[in-house]
Amino acid sequence: MSEFQELIKNFSKCRDYVRDFFVYGFKSRADFSAKSGRTYDDERRRIESWLGEYVKADYGAESDAASGNKGRSKNISLQMDSNLLETNPLYRVWKTKSFTDNDIMLHFFLLDILDDGDPLSITELADEITARYEVVLDSQMIRRKCNEYVKEGLLQTQKSGKTTLYSRNITWQELTTDTAGSVLDAFECSCSDNLLDALRFYQLSAPFGIIGSTLLDNQKTVNAHFRIKHSFFVHTLEDEIVLELLQAMRKKCSVLAFCQSNKNTDMRREFGVPLQFFVSTRTGRRYICMYRTTTKRFLCLRLDQIKKVEQKEQFPEYNxxxxxxxxxxxxxxxVSFQGSNQSREQRLVLTLHIDEAKESYILERLRREGKGGCISHIGNNTYTYETEVFDIQEMAPWLRTFIGRIVSVETTNRQFSSRFQSDLEALYQMYEID
Amino acid sequence: MTLFSEINNCYYQIVYDLITHTSPLTREDIANTINTLGYEESILYLLPKLIEDSDTSWNLFTMEDTVYQPKVHAALTIPLSELQKSWLKALLLDSRIRLFLSEEQLHLLEGHLKECEPLFYPQDFYYYDAFTDGDSFEHPAYRENFRILLSAIKKQQYVNLSFQSHHNHRIHHWFLPCKLEYSIKNNRFRLLALEVRKHSRYRFFTINLSRITEIIPLEQYAKYTPDINRYIKRGYHKEPVTLLIRNERNALERTMLQFANYEKNTTRIGENLYQCEIYYNKSNETELLIEVLSFGPMVKVIGNAGFLKQLRERLKRQKEMEGNFID
Structure with a gap:
C-alpha cells in the first residue's frame, strides 16, 4: 500500500473534487462513484490538508435516496465568503505539484550559484555544486534542469564557442529599478512598492490571479489592503484550460475541446476556432466563444466543462x-447566438411601472444593465424598455428581477411569453398570493 | 509555460523563506515556519528532509551546535518566470494600472518587459453582463483620491472625508480607511472605513470612491489595525436565507454556481430536492432578493421571515399589475 502524499502530479485529478466540494458541498463518498472509494478518501484528505480552515464536514439525511446511501453520510464542503477574504484560498491547490529530492536541491543550488548574474557552463555548475554544498549530482541531470528552467524563463542561455552558458533571468529588483536606482512617483513611492500594491489588487481581480499570488509569495508579502466583491473563486480551477485556449488564440489556431457536463458523463468533442472568453459577472459562468467551422456559427462552451484542449491547425480567416x-x-x-425558434432576432418590449419620485434607481438599472436597449417615458410613472436580441430566452432571469413593477412583456416569441407568464403563476401559487 | 509547476510549490516557498533567513535557525524555528506557511500535514514530510542527516535529506543546511545554518546565501532572489513576466505585461495594459503606477514607472516596466508578450489582452475577456456605469479610473481626481486612501490604509492614518451619499446628502466626517473593495460586476471601488465616533467607538461605512469629493489626511494614526471583518459581520443577518431548490431546468447547478460567492450550506433533503442556506450582509439584501427572483419558480424561499415578506410583497404588487402579456 503506497504512503499518503500531500502533493500531486496531475492537477486535473483534483480539479473536479475541489470544484464539487466548493460549488455543491453536499455530495458524499457514494456520489463520487466514477473513481474508487480509496481515491475519494485520498483526495478528501489532501483537500482537508490544503484548505483545512475552510473545510466543513456535515452528515447527510438518515436515508439519502438520491445518492443511494443508507444511514448518515459524511459530506465535505468548502465554505468561503469571498467578500471577507484577501486572497483566493483555492490558489493553494496550484501550489501542490510534486517534485523529487533532486528537483528541489537543484532549484536552490542553481539559483544560488547563478545569483550574481555571471553565466556558467554545465561543467562549471556541477563543480560549484560539489564545492559549495558537498553534493555530487549527475551533469546530465543538471543540464536537464537548466534547460527546463530556460523554458520556464528562470534561466537564459548564451554561447561561448561551442559551450552553452546559463545565467539567471531578470529579478524583481532589476525589473523595478533603472540604472539610476528607484523611480519615485509624486507620493515618493518606489516602483517596487507600487507594483506590489498592484499585485495585491490584481491577484484578486485579474484573470490568472494565481500568478500574482506566486509573485507575492516570492516577495514574501501578502495583501492586506484590497477586497473583492462579486468574485467567483472557483474560476481559478479552469485557468490551465484558459491558458491553452489563449495560446491557440494567439496563434490563430483551431482547437479540439473535450467537454463533460454534470448531467452527462460522456465526453463530448467540440471542434472550433477560439475567439474570446465570455464572462458573466453574475451567474458565475465563463465560456469560450468559438467559431464552429462545420456549421459556420458561433458557439459558447462552458469553461468548467472543458476537460482537455488540443491545439489544431491555423485558421486562415481568423481576423x-x-x-x-x-x-x-x-x-x-x-452567450447564445441563435434563438430556439431559429429566427434571426427577437423583439421585446418591457413596460414597467416606476415611481418617478422615489424609484429613479430602477431607471438607472435599465440604463446600465439593459445593454443599450431603448428606454422611453410613455406616461405617468410608466416606461418602456425595448430591445432586439438573438435569444430572448436568455433575458428571462433579468426580466424576473423587475417582478413587482412589470406592467407588460410583449415579445415576438409566443413560447417565451407563455413560459414567462406560467412561471409567474407558479410563483403566485408557491407563495399563496391571492 | 504551465501553471501547475513545482517552482510555485508551497514547499519550495517554505524552503525559500527558511534559507533566506539572516540568522541561524533552531529546530523550533523551522517547525514554526512549516506550520505557518505549509499545509496541515507538511511538517511530517518536510522536517526530516530539512534537518535530518541522511541520504534522502536535501543538504540545504549545516548543523552547528543546536542551530541550522543555510548553505545558500541569504540574499538569494528568485528570477521572474516567463509566465510571471507575461502576466505583469498584461497588467500594464489594464485601465486601472495607472491608479498604482506613475507614467515614469509604467515606462520603466514597459522597457524591461519589451521582449515579452502579454499573457492576455483586455479584449480577450468580454464581461457581457457587467454594469456600464463603472468608475472613471482615468480621472486625475479619482486617481489622486485612490492613492491618498491607499496610503492612509497602509499607515493606519485618519482622514477627514467628504462625500455625496446615495440620497444626495453631503457627508463630512473623520474616518479610518481600512480596505479598498473592488466590485467586478459594478466595475467600481468602494472604501471600507470606520467612522470615528465618541469614546473611541467606530461605525462601519462603505463609500463609493466616485462619490468622494474631498480627502484631507490628518496627522493622527490608529495604534492598531481594527478587525474590519468584525464590523462587517455585525451587518450580517442573523438568520440565513433558506432556499428549497427543485432540480429542474438545471436549477441546482445554476443556483450553486451563482451563489458560490456567498458562504452557503447545502443539503439534499429528498429526491431532486435540496435545501440551501445563504449567509448574507443586510446591505446586500436587495441584491440577493433580485438574484433569487431571477430563478423564478425553480427556487422557493422558506426563510428568513423578513426576506420572505419582501419577496411576497413584490409578488403581490406584480399580481395587481398582471394580465397584460401580449404576444
Missing part, C-alpha cells in the same frame, strides 16, 4: 471571423 463576432455579440443578450 475576419473575429471582426464578425465583435459585430454580432451586441445582439446576444448572453
Amino acid at each position: 475576419q471571423i473575429y471582426e464578425k463576432l465583435l459585430k454580432n455579440r451586441g445582439q446576444a443578450w448572453g
Whole structure:
C-alpha cells in the first residue's frame, strides 16, 4: 500500500473534487462513484490538508435516496465568503505539484550559484555544486534542469564557442529599478512598492490571479489592503484550460475541446476556432466563444466543462471571423447566438411601472444593465424598455428581477411569453398570493 | 509555460523563506515556519528532509551546535518566470494600472518587459453582463483620491472625508480607511472605513470612491489595525436565507454556481430536492432578493421571515399589475 502524499502530479485529478466540494458541498463518498472509494478518501484528505480552515464536514439525511446511501453520510464542503477574504484560498491547490529530492536541491543550488548574474557552463555548475554544498549530482541531470528552467524563463542561455552558458533571468529588483536606482512617483513611492500594491489588487481581480499570488509569495508579502466583491473563486480551477485556449488564440489556431457536463458523463468533442472568453459577472459562468467551422456559427462552451484542449491547425480567416463576432455579440443578450425558434432576432418590449419620485434607481438599472436597449417615458410613472436580441430566452432571469413593477412583456416569441407568464403563476401559487 | 509547476510549490516557498533567513535557525524555528506557511500535514514530510542527516535529506543546511545554518546565501532572489513576466505585461495594459503606477514607472516596466508578450489582452475577456456605469479610473481626481486612501490604509492614518451619499446628502466626517473593495460586476471601488465616533467607538461605512469629493489626511494614526471583518459581520443577518431548490431546468447547478460567492450550506433533503442556506450582509439584501427572483419558480424561499415578506410583497404588487402579456 503506497504512503499518503500531500502533493500531486496531475492537477486535473483534483480539479473536479475541489470544484464539487466548493460549488455543491453536499455530495458524499457514494456520489463520487466514477473513481474508487480509496481515491475519494485520498483526495478528501489532501483537500482537508490544503484548505483545512475552510473545510466543513456535515452528515447527510438518515436515508439519502438520491445518492443511494443508507444511514448518515459524511459530506465535505468548502465554505468561503469571498467578500471577507484577501486572497483566493483555492490558489493553494496550484501550489501542490510534486517534485523529487533532486528537483528541489537543484532549484536552490542553481539559483544560488547563478545569483550574481555571471553565466556558467554545465561543467562549471556541477563543480560549484560539489564545492559549495558537498553534493555530487549527475551533469546530465543538471543540464536537464537548466534547460527546463530556460523554458520556464528562470534561466537564459548564451554561447561561448561551442559551450552553452546559463545565467539567471531578470529579478524583481532589476525589473523595478533603472540604472539610476528607484523611480519615485509624486507620493515618493518606489516602483517596487507600487507594483506590489498592484499585485495585491490584481491577484484578486485579474484573470490568472494565481500568478500574482506566486509573485507575492516570492516577495514574501501578502495583501492586506484590497477586497473583492462579486468574485467567483472557483474560476481559478479552469485557468490551465484558459491558458491553452489563449495560446491557440494567439496563434490563430483551431482547437479540439473535450467537454463533460454534470448531467452527462460522456465526453463530448467540440471542434472550433477560439475567439474570446465570455464572462458573466453574475451567474458565475465563463465560456469560450468559438467559431464552429462545420456549421459556420458561433458557439459558447462552458469553461468548467472543458476537460482537455488540443491545439489544431491555423485558421486562415481568423481576423475576419473575429471582426464578425465583435459585430454580432451586441445582439446576444448572453452567450447564445441563435434563438430556439431559429429566427434571426427577437423583439421585446418591457413596460414597467416606476415611481418617478422615489424609484429613479430602477431607471438607472435599465440604463446600465439593459445593454443599450431603448428606454422611453410613455406616461405617468410608466416606461418602456425595448430591445432586439438573438435569444430572448436568455433575458428571462433579468426580466424576473423587475417582478413587482412589470406592467407588460410583449415579445415576438409566443413560447417565451407563455413560459414567462406560467412561471409567474407558479410563483403566485408557491407563495399563496391571492 | 504551465501553471501547475513545482517552482510555485508551497514547499519550495517554505524552503525559500527558511534559507533566506539572516540568522541561524533552531529546530523550533523551522517547525514554526512549516506550520505557518505549509499545509496541515507538511511538517511530517518536510522536517526530516530539512534537518535530518541522511541520504534522502536535501543538504540545504549545516548543523552547528543546536542551530541550522543555510548553505545558500541569504540574499538569494528568485528570477521572474516567463509566465510571471507575461502576466505583469498584461497588467500594464489594464485601465486601472495607472491608479498604482506613475507614467515614469509604467515606462520603466514597459522597457524591461519589451521582449515579452502579454499573457492576455483586455479584449480577450468580454464581461457581457457587467454594469456600464463603472468608475472613471482615468480621472486625475479619482486617481489622486485612490492613492491618498491607499496610503492612509497602509499607515493606519485618519482622514477627514467628504462625500455625496446615495440620497444626495453631503457627508463630512473623520474616518479610518481600512480596505479598498473592488466590485467586478459594478466595475467600481468602494472604501471600507470606520467612522470615528465618541469614546473611541467606530461605525462601519462603505463609500463609493466616485462619490468622494474631498480627502484631507490628518496627522493622527490608529495604534492598531481594527478587525474590519468584525464590523462587517455585525451587518450580517442573523438568520440565513433558506432556499428549497427543485432540480429542474438545471436549477441546482445554476443556483450553486451563482451563489458560490456567498458562504452557503447545502443539503439534499429528498429526491431532486435540496435545501440551501445563504449567509448574507443586510446591505446586500436587495441584491440577493433580485438574484433569487431571477430563478423564478425553480427556487422557493422558506426563510428568513423578513426576506420572505419582501419577496411576497413584490409578488403581490406584480399580481395587481398582471394580465397584460401580449404576444
